[in-house]
Amino acid sequence: MIIKPTLLLDETKCKANIAFMADKAKIHNVELRPHFKTHQSLEIGRWFKDAGVTKITVSSLDMANYFATAWNDITVAFPINILEIETINDLASRITLNLLIESKTSLKFLEKHLKHSVNFYIKINIGNNRAGLLHYDSESIDALLEISKNSTKLNFIGFLGHAGQTYKCRSKSDIISVHEEAKKKLVNLKNQYVTNYPNIIASYGDTPSCSVAENFEGIDEIRPGNYAFYDMMQVQIGSCKVNDIAVALECPIVAIHPKQSEVVIYGGGIHLSKDRMEDSNFGTIYGNVAQKTSNGWNDIIANTYVRGISQEHGIVKAPESNLANYKVGDTLLVLPVHSCMTADLMKRYKTLEDVEITMMINR
Amino acid sequence: MIIKPTLLLDETKCKANIAFMADKAKIHNVELRPHFKTHQSLEIGRWFKDAGVTKITVSSLDMANYFATAWNDITVAFPINILEIETINDLASRITLNLLIESKTSLKFLEKHLKHSVNFYIKINIGNNRAGLLHYDSESIDALLEISKNSTKLNFIGFLGHAGQTYKCRSKSDIISVHEEAKKKLVNLKNQYVTNYPNIIASYGDTPSCSVAENFEGIDEIRPGNYAFYDMMQVQIGSCKVNDIAVALECPIVAIHPKQSEVVIYGGGIHLSKDRMEDSNFGTIYGNVAQKTSNGWNDIIANTYVRGISQEHGIVKAPESNLANYKVGDTLLVLPVHSCMTADLMKRYKTLEDVEITMMINR
Numbered sequence: 001m002i003i004k005p006t007l008l009l010d011e012t013k014c015k016a017n018i019a020f021m022a023d024k025a026k027i028h029n030v031e032l033r034p035h036f037k038t039h040q041s042l043e044i045g046r047w048f049k050d051a052g053v054t055k056i057t058v059s060s061l062d063m064a065n066y067f068a069t070a071w072n073d074i075t076v077a078f079p080i081n082i083l084e085i086e087t088i089n090d091l092a093s094r095i096t097l098n099l100l101i102e103s104k105t106s107l108k109f110l111e112k113h114l115k116h117s118v119n120f121y122i123k124i125n126i127g128n129n130r131a132g133l134l135h136y137d138s139e140s141i142d143a144l145l146e147i148s149k150n151s152t153k154l155n156f157i158g159f160l161g162h163a164g165q166t167y168k169c170r171s172k173s174d175i176i177s178v179h180e181e182a183k184k185k186l187v188n189l190k191n192q193y194v195t196n197y198p199n200i201i202a203s204y205g206d207t208p209s210c211s212v213a214e215n216f217e218g219i220d221e222i223r224p225g226n227y228a229f230y231d232m233m234q235v236q237i238g239s240c241k242v243n244d245i246a247v248a249l250e251c252p253i254v255a256i257h258p259k260q261s262e263v264v265i266y267g268g269g270i271h272l273s274k275d276r277m278e279d280s281n282f283g284t285i286y287g288n289v290a291q292k293t294s295n296g297w298n299d300i301i302a303n304t305y306v307r308g309i310s311q312e313h314g315i316v317k318a319p320e321s322n323l324a325n326y327k328v329g330d331t332l333l334v335l336p337v338h339s340c341m342t343a344d345l346m347k348r349y350k351t352l353e354d355v356e357i358t359m360m361i362n363r
Numbered sequence: 364m365i366i367k368p369t370l371l372l373d374e375t376k377c378k379a380n381i382a383f384m385a386d387k388a389k390i391h392n393v394e395l396r397p398h399f400k401t402h403q404s405l406e407i408g409r410w411f412k413d414a415g416v417t418k419i420t421v422s423s424l425d426m427a428n429y430f431a432t433a434w435n436d437i438t439v440a441f442p443i444n445i446l447e448i449e450t451i452n453d454l455a456s457r458i459t460l461n462l463l464i465e466s467k468t469s470l471k472f473l474e475k476h477l478k479h480s481v482n483f484y485i486k487i488n489i490g491n492n493r494a495g496l497l498h499y500d501s502e503s504i505d506a507l508l509e510i511s512k513n514s515t516k517l518n519f520i521g522f523l524g525h526a527g528q529t530y531k532c533r534s535k536s537d538i539i540s541v542h543e544e545a546k547k548k549l550v551n552l553k554n555q556y557v558t559n560y561p562n563i564i565a566s567y568g569d570t571p572s573c574s575v576a577e578n579f580e581g582i583d584e585i586r587p588g589n590y591a592f593y594d595m596m597q598v599q600i601g602s603c604k605v606n607d608i609a610v611a612l613e614c615p616i617v618a619i620h621p622k623q624s625e626v627v628i629y630g631g632g633i634h635l636s637k638d639r640m641e642d643s644n645f646g647t648i649y650g651n652v653a654q655k656t657s658n659g660w661n662d663i664i665a666n667t668y669v670r671g672i673s674q675e676h677g678i679v680k681a682p683e684s685n686l687a688n689y690k691v692g693d694t695l696l697v698l699p700v701h702s703c704m705t706a707d708l709m710k711r712y713k714t715l716e717d718v719e720i721t722m723m724i725n726r
Contacts, residue, residue, distance in 0.1 A: 003446040106691055
């Protein structure tokens with residue numbers, strides 16, 4: 001029995017997602033280095049270990065620090081923030097720390113201030129246009145390698161790209177075509193440098209590609225993260241089915257508005273985040289509503305969605321004919337648009353077996 | 364010197380905002396019951412006390428609980444969540460607790476389970492279409508008053524409305540016209556019931572109206588909250604000027620992309636929130652960038668804005684001619700789109716005098 005917005009975790013679905021990707025990586029002979037920014041939990045991390053995962057990805061040094069008690073090979077998939085050099089040195093003394101480099105300033109700074117050796121990938125923009133050097137920018141790449149070539153502390157391990165542009169896809173075939181193009185950019189780059197650097201790898205990411213694609217030729221490592229939970233955005237992209245989604249926000253119902261055919265829930269932007277998606281029928285939505293069962297949830301309820309959220313309020317649009325199913329003092333389940341952001345806000349999970357699972361609190 | 368995304372608070376600007384609204388309430392002879400969901404801090408709360416404030420508004424029972432150590436008259440401006448009856452009873456035993464009612468189910472439940480008396484407002488939808496009974500729905504209002512009329516624990520204190528539709532305004536004159544219409548709905552309702560309930564009040568909210576309007580006739584109490592900090596959205600609405608904004612997120616610069624004329628910052632959706640606004644020149648933006656000074660910040664920098672954010676990344680678009688002003692390892696300041704959401708995420712402030720200010724952590 002919950003009394004406040006609570007993030008439910010379906011352990012069975014989550015473990016099935018973890019197993020799916022572990023198996024897929026084995027079949028394709030790529031190393032799976034999952035991104036842990038989605039769940040941010042040591043306990044859920046153990047489920048990955050049970051599936052054979054030995055290396056992980058995180059998105060901040062704080063997160064690396066949190067996971068360093070249990071994992072000894074961690075990639076921080078974010079252009080390194082040199083202001084945190086003390087944390088970098090501390091981590092580098094304890095684990096195999098892999099950093100992302102795209103700037104000469106950062107690399108020179110590290111060379112000067114590192115007390116222990118680290119590995120680094122060169123971060124490549126393979127089409128997402130967020131971070132990284134442009135994939136054809138050999139001049140900048142060479143300038144970085146010039147800095148590191150005689151270093152005893154900076155070990156170049158390869159090229160890392162994230163094909164985040166798959167988030168704009170809306171079908172499996174879309175995803176595959178974006179994936180092929182992005183992959184080619186990264187693999188070509190690796191092939192260009194592998195003669196001089198025979199041990200380098202191509203590290204590739206994103207949940208849509210890794211969920212759907214079946215050709216990873218030339219890729220050595222994949223870093224999907226969201227797939228552990230999936231969410232409504234991933235359903236829309238074409239990465240998964242609704243039944244694969246492993247988290248739902250259970251929200252108290254605080255008012256029913258029959259004239260507007262709406263239900264007001266305690267569950268807003270500070271719980272779900274303000275992440276949104278465009279529904280082809282309903283415009284901007286902030287989540288779908290799933291059918292509660294005695295143990296978890298079934299499919300989403302047709303024509304029922306979170307049409308607006310503010311700090312603590314969520315407004316659910318529901319067909320008039322279904323309104324009688326909702327009662328003040330009862331709860332309903334929202335399948336989030338973006339599970340990573342919802343988890344980050346909620347800071348804990350409750351399994352369907354009523355067990356609380358903690359996660360990293362500070363950042 | 365900061366090393367990670369840090370929410371800076373300009374105490375002088377914040378105190379000036381607090382004083383502005385306190386003075387305005389006095390001039391218009393309305394009670395100021397500011398909404399504390401914006402800052403969520405006992406320490407900042409004391410600045411309101413120094414300005415003569417004695418009653419406050421919050422958005423959850425958890426927040427009421429946090430502030431109950433220092434404030435003895437608290438309104439929870441959210442349709443009451445009866446699942447939290449234990450917290451309600453605990454708070455009602457300690458402070459004057461004012462609840463929002465809009466459902467018969469909730470009111471009957473309270474009548475049955477309350478151990479101490481509480482005040483309640485009837486929540487009215489005065490045009491925002493989020494929560495509340497429709498302002499012309501006398502039938503539902505009467506049904507609620509029928510339940511409470513013989514109660515010794517339920518004390519009806521008036522009507523409460525939030526003209527949140529002012530957030531769609533884009534000028535002062537827009538705000539005033541929306542304000543006049545919304546106010547009329549609330550005041551008319553009070554006038555309709557005041558003969559039978561002579562002590563009831565009209566409680567009215569929202570930062571845009573309260574910042575800009577000069578006619579509060581018939582209103583007894585105002586509940587603005589965001590004005591303590593303001594933000595870029597309030598600038599766009601017409602509630603304030605950029606120089607009134609009292610918070611800025613200081614973000615490490617982690618990469619510069621001259622070809623795209625972009626700066627990558629450590630500062631994303633888990634810091635700023637995914638709240639966004641439409642800029643007439645640049646489309647969807649997630650914040651503006653302000654000019655750092657030796658002690659705080661000046662105006663926003665022209666044609667410079669956060670064009671995209673993901674979990675930890677922010678991508679700042681800047682004119683090519685300004686790119687030389689940004690350096691990896693330095694920081695820049697983002698004025699948030701929505702300061703309430705940013706504060707809620709950041710969980711602490713750092714004043715320009717380098718003092719850390721804590722806020723409520725749990726919800």
